[in-house]
Amino acid sequence: MIVAPWFLALSAGIAMFVSGGMMTGPAVSDAQERPAARLIDGKGFAARMTQDIATDVSAFYDRYHVTPGLAVVLVGNDPASEVYVRNKALQTHRAGMRSFMHMLPATTSQKELLGLIERLNVDPEIHGILVQLPLPAGLDPVAVTNAIIPEKDVDGLGVVNAGRLALGLPGIVPCTPLGCLLLLRHYVGDMRGSDALVIGASNLVGRPMAELLLREGCTVTVAHIDTRDTASLARQADIVVVATGVRELVRGDWIKPGATVIDVGISRVTLPNGKTRLVGDVNFDEAVRRAGLITPVPGGVGPMTIACLLRNTLDAARMLVEGKARSGENT
Numbered sequence: 001m002i003v004a005p006w007f008l009a010l011s012a013g014i015a016m017f018v019s020g021g022m023m024t025g026p027a028v029s030d031a032q033e034r035p036a037a038r039l040i041d042g043k044g045f046a047a048r049m050t051q052d053i054a055t056d057v058s059a060f061y062d063r064y065h066v067t068p069g070l071a072v073v074l075v076g077n078d079p080a081s082e083v084y085v086r087n088k089a090l091q092t093h094r095a096g097m098r099s100f101m102h103m104l105p106a107t108t109s110q111k112e113l114l115g116l117i118e119r120l121n122v123d124p125e126i127h128g129i130l131v132q133l134p135l136p137a138g139l140d141p142v143a144v145t146n147a148i149i150p151e152k153d154v155d156g157l158g159v160v161n162a163g164r165l166a167l168g169l170p171g172i173v174p175c176t177p178l179g180c181l182l183l184l185r186h187y188v189g190d191m192r193g194s195d196a197l198v199i200g201a202s203n204l205v206g207r208p209m210a211e212l213l214l215r216e217g218c219t220v221t222v223a224h225i226d227t228r229d230t231a232s233l234a235r236q237a238d239i240v241v242v243a244t245g246v247r248e249l250v251r252g253d254w255i256k257p258g259a260t261v262i263d264v265g266i267s268r269v270t271l272p273n274g275k276t277r278l279v280g281d282v283n284f285d286e287a288v289r290r291a292g293l294i295t296p297v298p299g300g301v302g303p304m305t306i307a308c309l310l311r312n313t314l315d316a317a318r319m320l321v322e323g324k325a326r327s328g329e330n331t
């Protein structure tokens with residue numbers, strides 16, 4: 001009984017190795033093709049989430065006369081980051097929240113940046129603080145991230161919230177892994193006992209994603225830069241979450257037929273005709289023929305990241321304001 005699935009996985013692996021050994025072209029043979037996967041509509045899901053958040057923001061205002069405020073800090077002028085930051089501001093307003101942008105020059109010192117965070121920490125109009133990563137060289141992302149008080153750490157990247165996640169305690173969960181989790185819960189449902197592979201072990205995505213999948217009852221493997229054979233780990237996985245920043249790293253023949261593929265990567269590539277296109281960490285055209293469910297890029301995880309940031313900001317405002325109200329009652 002234990003032998004059968006092993007044997008099947010092994011023989012499938014050999015078949016793929018043989019077909020992949022033809023030197024050129026995609027390693028997916030016709031015999032293994034399936035109907036194209038169902039698309040996971042992150043964009044639509046995020047839009048519905050943002051509507052729900054707007055309703056909750058309005059009810060929160062009616063009760064406390066407070067509008068949740070998010071401060072976004074961008075240091076330097078990376079054009080891609082500027083696009084994301086502007087997108088965040090737009091969605092924040094769409095949800096009825098206030099957005100406070102702080103665009104600082106790349107020459108900003110650590111001391112100046114920490115000074116700004118100190119002011120945002122005590123500003124009663126600010127309930128969430130996000131410092132866009134990566135920071136320019138010379139600024140310490142660990143020191144900066146941990147300067148944000150845990151109550152306003154809506155990215156969930158500081159030691160308190162990361163520790164809470166690792167211990168299975170309630171806290172603020174990083175936006176991108178949270179967005180992936182909500183999509184998986186909606187499209188897959190019960191994940192208990194599933195084999196999940198997370199490719200990428202960053203503090204921003206891979207590690208917190210692994211914690212969340214473990215909480216869902218998955219058997220979790222984390223592949224990273226030193227992993228010897230990520231492809232064969234992927235071929236066993238029911239759920240693959242890819243967050244490496246290496247465009248189109250994951251090929252079609254890495255995907256177990258019917259598996260769920262979540263692509264966190266987003267890179268802009270220039271085509272021969274001079275136009276640009278967004279691609280993920282998964283070769284979509286290949287993987288869509290093998291997977292059961294797959295996120296597109298764009299329109300998959302990206303919009304969910306922003307929706308979860310808004311959710312985290314509203315939750316932070318609730319904790320700050322309701323916590324304050326409670327302590328007021330006690331004095």
Ligand SMILES: Nc1nc(=O)c2c([nH]1)NC[C@@H]1CN(c3ccc(C(=O)N[C@@H](CCC(=O)O)C(=O)O)cc3)C=[N+]21
Binds near residue numbers: 083301306
């Ligand atoms: N502290 C921190 N927290 C972050 O969450 C964070 C960060 N730093 N640094 C940069 C990355 C990148 N990121 C994205 C957010 C939304 C889209 C997004 O909305 N993407 C759209 C398309 C965007 C486009 O057209 O360029 C989509 O995928 O459909 C993408 C990427 C958050 N990040």
